Amino acid sequence: MAPRQKSSIEPEKALRASTPKEIQATLWKAADKLRGSIDAAQYKEFVLGLIFLKYVSDAFEERRNELAKELTEDGISEDQIGDFLEDRDEYTAARVFWVPETARWSWIAANAESQGVGELLDEAMDAVMRENAALTGVLPKIFNRDSVDQKRLAELVDLIDDVPFGDTEGRTSQDMLSEVYEYFLGNFARAEGRRGGEFFTPPSVVRLIVEILEPYEGRMYDPACGSGGMLVQAAKFIEPHQGAGHKADIAVYGQELNERTWRLARMNLTIHGIDGDLAARWGDTFADDKHPDLRADFVMATPPFNIKDWARDESDARWKYGVPPRNNANYAWLQHVVAKLSDQGTAAVVLANGSTSSARGAEREIRRAMVEADLVACMVALPAHLFQTTQIPTTLWLLAKDKSSQDRKGLTDRRGHILFIDARGTGTMDSRIERVLTDVDLARIANIYHAWRGTASARAEGLAYADEPGLCVSTDLATVREHGHDLAPGRYVGAPKTATQPLRELQARSSPLMRDLYAIFE
Structure with a gap:
């Protein structure tokens, strides 16, 4: 030859x-x-x-x-x-x-x-x-x-x-x-710009979800898995914390609508040595749930934001808290995720900011019902420009079936309370249009949640939770009711202590007219 x-x-x-x-x-x-x-x-x-x-x-x-x-x-x-x-x-x-x-x-x-x-x-x-x-x-x-x-x-x-x-x-x-x-x-x-968001979640967003959930063992599920990045990162999380031999402690499940993306996800899991169950073929999570009997310990998802054309069936058993509106699937994703959780399962879902405070009748009522069912554990307002494919501001929803101490886990009992974190000021611009969360940002946000929840990792590091104006606050459900079940973190955390100078100092440096105005507000 x-x-x-x-x-x-x-x-x-x-x-x-x-x-x-x-x-x-x-x-x-x-x-x-x-x-x-x-x-x-x-x-x-x-x-x-x-x-x-x-x-x-x-x-x-x-x-x-x-x-x-x-x-x-x-x-x-x-x-x-x-x-x-x-x-x-x-x-x-x-x-x-x-x-x-x-x-x-x-x-x-x-x-x-x-x-x-x-x-x-x-x-x-x-x-x-x-x-x-x-x-x-x-x-x-x-x-x-x-x-x-x-x-x-x-x-x-x-x-x-x-x-x-x-x-x-x-x-x-x-x-x-x-x-x-x-x-x-x-x-x-x-x-691919906007279309790229159909199969890819920014790595720093994926890492934030995984760092917060700490999926050491159990069943993990992503109902809109794209190219499988979330599932891959979750499996990779185990190695530095538990050792490479513990990768099999997590059972991975996922579903993807697009045939080509499903192929990419299958290859992605394989090339990372992960035995994941993405079903025998692709399919619509709402119309053709490929894992109907699955109850997962961890659910993580960044589903398509605000999709209008979705397979809506008013009689679907998943709509326990209300039938989602025809023109927006955000609350369909949230209820699907809740339906997939085990009795002590936890979920992290990234959605458009509008989901936190939508005044539309159906969405408002579903949000009220979920809050009153004590399913919402934490809301994290994320910074802009994390997603290259859209400029829509986003929020991370953390949902939990059981916010008690869970006995042997020794968690802090957080029933009747919701943690709000305003992380809009975090991250650094990696390019003209893309922001990334740094290791410091990821650790800070995750540590706040872990300290609030009293996780084993927080106890090991001696972390204790405390409200921090402008950043985080733990709020009872009565307060959330007073705000019409609005879940936007900015409504609750207030302004940072260092955000304004003392009034007298400002007065001394102002014109006579401005000093008169300050006097009105003393």
């Missing part, structure tokens, strides 16, 4: 890339050159499908090398070793996907120029799905099309083959590829 021609996408830059950020940027620049020759709606699947194939292939090769070493150490002959290396059970027992020879990345890269890369990739995707039932219908077969620039595709395969994924800052190839996958998801969301 003639040696293949090397890529013209400057492979030397890929080889020089030594940090995760450099590798990610190099790959993104190379992949972006294919954009014009691919249907925009399929571009995400196209590029992320390549990364996924590289991931499963690398995982297979890593297991193959481990197996060869084990067999050699056990004194197995070379002839027998060859048979064992092609034994499917040796891989599936180690929770590694079986990859047929012609679907392995090394084989594809070696034959890309001579046999047609698009055809090889489509056949590889089909073979991997055929050999692994868990991936049935997940991988894209869109590479061998007339509209796809096969030369650029071959160059991209070359480049991915050249990048030193497994030799960067002590990380494995699989670690690096999972980070590349996340990086690409974020870039796709930015590139």
Whole structure:
């Protein structure tokens, strides 16, 4: 076989890339050159499908090398070793996907120029799905099309083959590829603008939800999971707190409406080593609940804001607190989430600010009923510009089925009270249009909630809750009733103590007319 021609996408830059950020940027620049020759709606699947194939292939090769070493150490002959290396059970027992020879990345890269890369990739995707039932219908077969620039595709395969994924800052190839996958998801969301919000929640918002909920063990559910970022972050949260061996302590469930996004989510969970149940296919959470009997310990969601076209059934048993209006699904999401909670479950849902104080009859009555049922634990007003896809201000709702001490958990009894946090002044602008919550912001907001609730982590750190004007206040339900069950945090927390100067100081520095005005208000 003639040696293949090397890529013209400057492979030397890929080889020089030594940090995760450099590798990610190099790959993104190379992949972006294919954009014009691919249907925009399929571009995400196209590029992320390549990364996924590289991931499963690398995982297979890593297991193959481990197996060869084990067999050699056990004194197995070379002839027998060859048979064992092609034994499917040796891989599936180690929770590694079986990859047929012609679907392995090394084989594809070696034959890309001579046999047609698009055809090889489509056949590889089909073979991997055929050999692994868990991936049935997940991988894209869109590479061998007339509209796809096969030369650029071959160059991209070359480049991915050249990048030193497994030799960067002590990380494995699989670690690096999972980070590349996340990086690409974020870039796709930015590139697609408003439509990007359909599959991607900003990482700092995801981290805030996970840091507050502290999902160490139990069942976790996202009813509008998009590309699966929330579920991935929740599973990743466990490792630094409980250890990598405890990742299986969380059972992950999700549902997604869009077929292509559902595929991305399935790949995202897999590439992060998470056995999640996203159902056998995509579906509308309201019209076709894929997990009807699920009762979750944690529910987290950033559903589409203010959607008007939704599958509304007035007789739905989920509408325990009132039938949501036809022209807005915000309170349908909230009630669906409550219906999914276990007896001591907790949920975090990000919605548009209008949900906190809507005066529409149905929404006002549902909000009143939920408050009176003592389901609302905490409301967090979030800063603007967190979501690239919309400028709508947002609020994080924290709902709890049981706000008591819960006996063995030793929590602070918060029945009949709601915590309000005004975090609109937090975050820093990461770009001209995007704000992110820093580690300090995340810790501060989460610690306020943990201290108020008296969680184990708060007790371990010696945190004690106290109201702080302008930031947080714990309010009883009687006060919320006085405000017409309005749940906007700004209505309750007041102004910071340092927000104004002493009146006398201002008077001394003012004109005679202004001094007369100040005197009126003394």
